[in-house]
Amino acid sequence: MTSSPGPPAGAAGGALHDDAVRVLEAWRAPDPEQERLRLDFLGHLGTYGDGLWRECLPGHITASTAVLDAEGSRVLLTLHRKIKAWLQLGGHCEPRDATLAGAALREATEESGIAGLRLRPEPVQLDRHRVRCHPDGTTWHLDVQYVSYAPENARYEVSDESDDLRWFPVDALPEPTDDAVRRLVARASALPR
DSSP, X not given: OOOOSSSOTTOOHHHHHHHHHHHHHHOOOSSHHHHHHHHHHHHHHHHOXXXXXXXXXXXXXXXXXXXXXXXXXXXXXXXXXXXXXEEOEEEEOOTTOOSXXXXXXXXHHHHHOOTTOEEOSSOOEEEEEEEEEXXXXXXXXXXXXXXXXXXXXXOOOOOTTEEEEEEEETTSOOSSOOHHHHHHHHHHHHSOO
16 A cells, blocks of 8 residues: 655644654553554654555554543543444544644544543553545554543533444443443543542
């Protein structure tokens, strides 16, 4: 497979690419598997100048967020319209994104309708999974995952990307979901507030 020569026209790919490299170089992986993913993500960015954009066929960096309530006892999950599973909020980087953290916060805000989310500045976990986001076939999402906290009594709004959106206790996640979401929520809920 080949990738396109660079970011979409008008994209701030250089600054976002630099930020992604900086974030991944500085991030301290919590275990050997996460360290392998960190090095793989950096290798991807070193190989593909367009490695943040969905046009990059082998795969592309995405940003997502485990949105916890103000107490940290519940997580907001989306029943994804296409995937038909409960997932954290997040998605593709866009040309207007200057940072990965900004992309994660933008996606979480857009998909939840909650203003005032407070994002932890560093990722909590990385995840690589196969997806179909390009007409030429299956590609990989190289997902950099963050944690944010909603304001007290935050009200969410279901976006057009979701079949449903709900708060769940961090220790009682719904089905169907996957192990990556369960690991993300466990790591998020264990962080000091």
